[in-house]
Amino acid sequence: MTAAAPERPALAPLGRVCLTRAGVELKEFFRQRESVVFTLVFPVILLLGLGAVLDYDLGAGVDFPQYFMAGVITAGIVGASLQNMAIHIAGERSDGTLKSLRGTPMPAGAYFVGKVAQVLAVAVATIVLLLLVGVLVYGIDLPSGADWLTFAWVSVLGAAACTLLGIVVSTLARNGRSASATVTPIALVLEFVSGVFMPFDQVPGWLQDVAAVFPVKWLAQGLRSVFLPDALAAREPAGSWELGTVALVLGLWCVAGLVLCAATFRWQDREG
C-alpha cells in the first residue's frame, strides 16, 4: 500500500476476467426460466407443432420435417443471437447493470467475450436439441461428410452477424421491454420472408428480393444446403445453394454490425 507505484495500480489478468464473464453470462441465461423457455424450448415446440400439422411433399423424397430442420435451426440461431442480445442487453442497460460494470476496471472486451460464450452455448444447445427431436420424432436424415463443415461455418457466421445486429438493436431500444416488442416482430417477419416456415419458392418474388438484403435468408439457405439433397437446389432462386454468396453476405453483415456496434454502443441510458 505504501510506495507501491500508486499511479499504476495492477490489473487483473484478462483471461481470468473473460472466464468470469463467460461464467456469469451462462448462469444468467440458464437460470432464468423465461429466457430458457423462450429461446431454447420455443424452436422445439415449433418443430413439433408445425411438423405435426404441415404435410408437404417437396419431391426427391423430402417431407416437411426434413425441409423444416434448416428453417427451425435458423429460427433457433436467430433467437439465441439476435433476439437474446437485443432484449437482454437493453435490459441490462436500463436496470443499471451495464453502468455498474462500467465503473469497474473490467475491460469492455471481456463483457462481449462473455456474451459470445453465451450465444455459442445457447445456439449449440438449441441445435443439439432440435437434431435430437428431429431424429427421434421424425427420423430426419442427419447431414453427412462435408455437410457438417458447411453446417458449422454457416451457423457460426450467421450467429455472429445476428449477435452483432442484436447488440445494435439493443442500443436503439429504450429499455428491455421495448427491445422485446421491437425485435420479436422483426425476427418473425425476417424468418417468414426468408423461407424459414415454408419453402422459399412459395415466398413472392419481390419479398424474396427484400429478404435477400438481410442475413436470415442467407443463413437459412446455407442450412438448407446441409439438410436437403442437392436435387432441391434447383428450387432456390439462383438454381444453386450459392454458398459463396452466403459466406460473402453474412461476412459483410458481420463487418457492418461490428462498425455499427462500435459507433453506437452505450453503457447507460442517454443523459437526461
Next chain:
Amino acid sequence: MTSPSAPVVADNRPRPGDPLDPDAAISVRGLVKRYGDRTAVDSLDLDIRRGEIFALLGPNGAGKTTTVEVLEGYRKRDGGDVRVLGTDPARGGRRWKAQLGIVLQSGAGDSQLSVRELLVARASYYAAPRDPDEVLELVGLTEKAGARGRTLSGGQRRRLDVALGIVGRPRLLFLDEPTTGFDPEARRQFWALIRSLRDLGTTMLLTTHYLDEAEALADRVGVLARGQLAEVAVPAALGGRGTAPAVVRWTENGVRRTAETATPTAFVRELAARFPGEVPDLTVARPTLEDVYLKMIGDDS
C-alpha cells in the same frame, strides 16, 4: 456530544482560480454541468483530502448526483477542471477505475446470481481484491450468501451494493444516497460499516439528504443548493451553529419563556437563583444541523 465550544473551523475551501490541489483525493475547480439550458452544477470548487469522509448534502435536484457522476467519470462536464486520485475522470482508464469503488444511487441491477457469486465475479475484475467472504461478513450478509439478489430486503440489497463497491479494495469510495429506504436499525448498522471502512483508510464521498447521517459520519459537510456549494464546514460548525447564541426555555408564572444568550451557563445560574427548586421545563439548546441546513437551502422551498 460534548463539543467544547467548537472553534469556528476555517472552511479552508478553495477559491475560484486556485490551482488544483495535487495531494487531494478529489480536487475540483469551476465545475460546470448543464442539461439543455438548465445549469445543474454552477462553478463548483472543492477539495477532498485523502482519508476524509466528506458528505455532500442538499435537496433533490441540487446537483449532488450530477457532481458525483462527473467525478466518477460517468458524465462529461461542460466546464472546469477535475482531478480524482490525480486523474481527470474524463480520461480515466482501467487502472484509474481499479482504485475506485462506486455505489450508484440506482444500485447494481438485477441478476440471477447469488450474493456470493456476484461478489466473487466482481472481485475477479481487480488485481488485489478483498476476500469476498470477509466482505460479506463486513456488511453483515454472510447468512444471505446463497440468496439471489431479488430475495433481499431493501436494506440488504443496499448492503450488497456497498459490498460490490468495496470488494476491489478501493482507495476512494463513492456512496450516492446509500441508506435511502433503510429503517433506523439498518441505518445504524450501515454507519458502523462506514466507520470501519474509514478505519481501513478509505476516502469516502457520501451524498445524502439525511442530516443525522452527515453529522454522524462526515469529517466535513458541503451543502449544495442550486448547483453551488452554500457552505463547507465540519458538521458542528455548519452555519456558524458552534458559536450561535444558545436558546434557553423555561416556564415562569405559567408562561412559556424564551431567551437567546451567548452565555447560557451564567444565564441558567441566575435563573436557578430565582426559583426555590428546579426551574420548570428548563431546556438549553443550540440550533440543530437541521435548523441551519433549512436556513441555507431555504430559498429553494
